[in-house]
Amino acid sequence: MMLTCKEFDDFMVDYLGDGLPVWQKYMCWLHVKMCRECAHFVREYKRTIDLGKAAFDDQGDQVPDSVPEELIRAALAHRKNN
Amino acid sequence: MALTRELSAETRQVNGENTSRVVVSAAADKELVDSLRRGEEASYESLVRSFGPQVLAITRRYLKSEADAADCFQETFIAVFKGIDTYAGQSSLRQWVRGIAINQSLMALRKRKRAREESIEHMMPLFDDSGSRVESAGEHQRSSIEAEIDTASLKVSVRQGIDKLPDDFRVVLLLRDIDGLNTRETAAILGIELNAVKTRLHRARTALRYILQPVFGASKS
Numbered sequence A: 001m002m003l004t005c006k007e008f009d010d011f012m013v014d015y016l017g018d019g020l021p022v023w024q025k026y027m028c029w030l031h032v033k034m035c036r037e038c039a040h041f042v043r044e045y046k047r048t049i050d051l052g053k054a055a056f057d058d059q060g061d062q063v064p065d066s067v068p069e070e071l072i073r074a075a076l077a078h079r080k081n082n
Numbered sequence B: 001m002a003l004t005r006e007l008s009a010e011t012r013q014v015n016g017e018n019t020s021r022v023v024v025s026a027a028a029d030k031e032l033v034d035s036l037r038r039g040e041e042a043s044y045e046s047l048v049r050s051f052g053p054q055v056l057a058i059t060r061r062y063l064k065s066e067a068d069a070a071d072c073f074q075e076t077f078i079a080v081f082k083g084i085d086t087y088a089g090q091s092s093l094r095q096w097v098r099g100i101a102i103n104q105s106l107m108a109l110r111k112r113k114r115a116r117e118e119s120i121e122h123m124m125p126l127f128d129d130s131g132s133r134v135e136s137a138g139e140h141q142r143s144s145i146e147a148e149i150d151t152a153s154l155k156v157s158v159r160q161g162i163d164k165l166p167d168d169f170r171v172v173l174l175l176r177d178i179d180g181l182n183t184r185e186t187a188a189i190l191g192i193e194l195n196a197v198k199t200r201l202h203r204a205r206t207a208l209r210y211i212l213q214p215v216f217g218a219s220k221s
């Protein structure tokens, strides 16, 4: 008995995150194998996750090389005043 | 100064820390924490300079507005200075400071008056009465963001896409997919049920996928 697309969609987070019992995982896997639409959806969904991670890669351009000097001074001044 | 050198070495590390570096980091953490607890002025500055870039990146990520991020940067270091006696060394100092920065950002988000947010309902997939996928939502929407595919502009497009999500969904996506918290940790930090985390995460990823359709379209051709 195959899962419907809607049922598969409800399992998606657990399916991709190893949070499913083996049998349910197998049912999801089978659905993706048999359903072109869901296979396409899963491909883009996974790519979305990867793009999100890459966009905030901490070693990339998201960590500023240096913090504006006034911010550092303000943080240190705050401490002295508190 | 040796301590600063060791800390900046740690700043450059990504994944797969080797054992010797972990030992060096742990030693540097201990030295820094001890001097902070002794109230040595130079150690406060060393802490802010070493961890400041990471803290600022986090506060900018969660708060979007530069002014809010700057305020939260201050709040984070005030909390770090006040809480240094409670640091038990179970995680690295960097991880501990990172946790405080995330917490402070979430507190600031809660306090902030919410801007009107667009619903993401139309970005969800459609199913017919038998539960079959009718179409992947968003396949016909191709024009809301630039479809350039070079790495830098792609990153900008993705960050802008995430920023478009309503806060309830955006924050769960950031905590789970970007900051790497698990479902249980995310539920605890937000005070919501495990299932709510999963539902919000799924809807956030699905909506982001919809927003990124121009990127997928461009990379297919």
Ligand SMILES: [Zn+2]
Pocket: A004, A005, A006, A008, A031, A035, A036, A037, A038, A039, B133
């Ligand atoms: Zn399907």
